[in-house]
Amino acid sequence: MNFTRADFPEGFLFGAATAAYQIEGHGFGGAGPTHWDSFSKGPGNVVRGEDGAVACDHYHRYEADLDLLQAGGFDAYRFSTSWARVMPDGRTVNPEGLDFYDRLVDATLERGLKPFQTLYHWELPSALADRGGWANRDTALAFADFSEVISARIGDRVASTATINEPWCVAWLSHYLGHHAPGLRDIRAAARAMHHILLAHGLAVERLRGMGRKELGIVLNFERALPASEKAADVRAADLQDQIYNRWFLEAIAHGRYPEGALEGLAPHMPQGWQDDMRLIAQPIDWLGVNYYTRSLIAAAPETPWPSLTAVEGPLPKTQMGWEIYPEGLHHFLLRARDALGLPVHVTENGMAWADQVEDGGVADAERQGFVADHLAAARRAIADGVDLRSFFYWSLLDNYEWAFGYEKRFGLVHVDFETLERTPKASYHALKSAITR
Known part of the structure; x- marks a missing residue:
């Protein structure tokens, strides 16, 4: 790694992130049950039809996983609290779920780590999915109730609370x-x-403010949309992709509006x-x-329905996900966040998947080390340009259940054998530890 902790402002936090359904x-x-449990059983939806029933068994192994964070010299742990664990039907409290998160937060604090909570990272209770899920306004109202219940148990001890992770997804x-x-x-x-997920954010913030909670935010995922060519149609298509993917959520939160181009296509279908x-x-x-991972090259596709665009393959080196490695995009979006809100910013996710294997008791992942170093360099440039950047969380601490890709794609700093559940810190874990502890 080509940096040390001293290259960042005093108090800057280094952490790693996880999500409940992916590891617990x-x-x-x-x-x-969640809509991911049923979705995974549909033909072709998830690699090998895998689900999160066992995942990394963080539910029983959380203390050892937190020990890895502490031993790695990290300052903070970003985790999510599963709605379906706390309220299995979306409304009725499960005491075991609350007790687990109680233990998790206490164990995080005991190791000198700051707990960064995310309320929702995609595991919608099946009972709410049966009633229309996020297409139903009532789900946003139920989410506010969930936010109050979980915050009443752990909100006094977390360093911050994010309402929603990646509303575009x-x-x-x-x-x-x-x-x-x-x-x-x-x-x-x-x-x-697209609207109700933001309404859920607003209702949760309102509810948590009423409880006296501070340090409230939201986690947006951004992807740089660039035109595949200089043709006017491709330039327009890239701009529309940027509106749907990035600006819809940022402008709603910052300015209380949706971008005109995206709204033109969605307004007839809005509630x-x-x-x-x-x-x-x-x-x-x-x-x-x-949250930032990659860029996309966008071309017009006039023969397809609105928004009549498509992504084309780019020339840059790619991760195991097939995503181009483009650190400049992180710098771009950190500046965009500064200009839109003028608030402190956290890099809540950044990382790469690679086909890692354990050899001779270790995992050599030079590609990931370069990825982290290059993106942290982009973060440093953003700080120099006036962004009030407070932290960087690598995604993810552990190899985990990668949603539609099952257990095939490995993002972790720590390798997980999904048969034995043995953890093996990768070379990137050791390199990052060396950088932030010297």
């Missing part, structure tokens, strides 16, 4: 493109989910009276989380 083992502790990827649960390809459902929710959605927050 949803078959333990009285957790209820929750809404567009899952309801229009159909790649994630619930696997819909329905523009009406997508438009409603009645959606405009009345925008003030609630745009209420003040304390920080913004930026």
